[in-house]
Amino acid sequence: MKFKTLSIVALATLLVSASSYGFDKDHPVLKFSKSQGPYSELFISGVQPILEKEGYKVEGIDMSDLLQADLALNDGEVDFNVEQHTAYAKNFNASQDGHLVTLTPIPTVPAGIYPGSKTALDSVADGDVIAIPNDASNTARAYNILAKIGWIELDKSVDPSKVTKEDIVKNPKNLEFVEMKSLNIPAVASDFAFVVITGSVVYNAKIDPSTVLAQEDVAEHLLLQLVVHEKNKDAIWAQDIKKAYQSAEFKEYLDKNNNGLWFVPKY
Incomplete structure (x- = not known):
């Protein structure tokens, strides 16, 4: 009798599981x-x-x-x-x-700042050059990450998903930004102090995700x-x-x- 009861319970559990699909x-x-x-x-x-x-x-x-x-x-x-x-x-x-x-x-996979010729955020210096993705949505993501860590300040009246280089209102370290095709950034990373790379590019370029220096807060x-x-x-x-x-x-x-x-x- 006990066996039958357990069997019925097991069957009911299986049916509940199956009915979820x-x-x-x-x-x-x-x-x-x-x-x-x-x-x-x-x-x-x-x-x-x-x-x-x-x-x-x-x-x-x-x-x-x-x-x-x-x-x-x-x-x-x-x-x-x-x-x-x-x-x-x-x-x-x-x-x-x-x-x-x-x-x-x-x-x-979040976008993030990764090492170029420099491997630590606190080594950023006046005039450093940073590679940025050049497609619209990822360009905005990149500038938002830089604002998040305090390297630049963006115009708060502009939609964060649409910001461009023109919306930078403060750049105390006079950083320079080179906007280029995302897929090309990993191959030339050492030419820049730091690079911003999007998630799929990180994966496809086989970059160790643990080397990220700062990541975006992924917007909905x-x-x-x-x-x-x-x-x-x-x-x-x-x-x-x-x-x-x-x-x-x-x-x-x-x-x-x-x-x-x-x-x-x-x-």
Whole structure:
């Protein structure tokens, strides 16, 4: 009798666990835009196994860049991607007549100040030259980090997500800023006193994340997101991917595999 009771409890527990995922029998194959960056790799290693245990088959479709990935998602060639933050998705929708929506924030690699020819923040000197990413959203992130550590002061009347070099109101050390393509910064880091590098570049350049000298406070609009087409936001399969990212199993994976690279949002 005791054995039967335990069996019933175990079965009930299993059913509760299983019911947390719907498994969409009408959409058993999930296609996503795959990149060479950390976010696709994190999905493949940490989230895909969870979905496969639920019965889904997952296919990664290689994409050359995020614009191509979003166009494919908007046209229905893939089901989702995990390579962008809310700000980028909004810009895509506005410029490309897109219909993309975000379902949940996902672990994000913060931008940070890394060593160039100098390895300590307190060694900054008058006239030091700092490399800065030149794309709009990451340029703003870089100047916000420099303001955070007190090297510059920004015009408080300007939206922090849109600040540029022109919005610097105080620069007591007369620092110089060279804005350049993010991907090129690691290769020329020693030409600068310090460099600001974004998360995916840190990962792809195989830079030790523990060498970061200062990191951004990741703003909500810069958290990476699970993104789908608007028409699929309530689909069973889309909600199952969301649940996988927010699951205890994925949290356990991150606890074992986060060497300081990832900022993990709270769900």
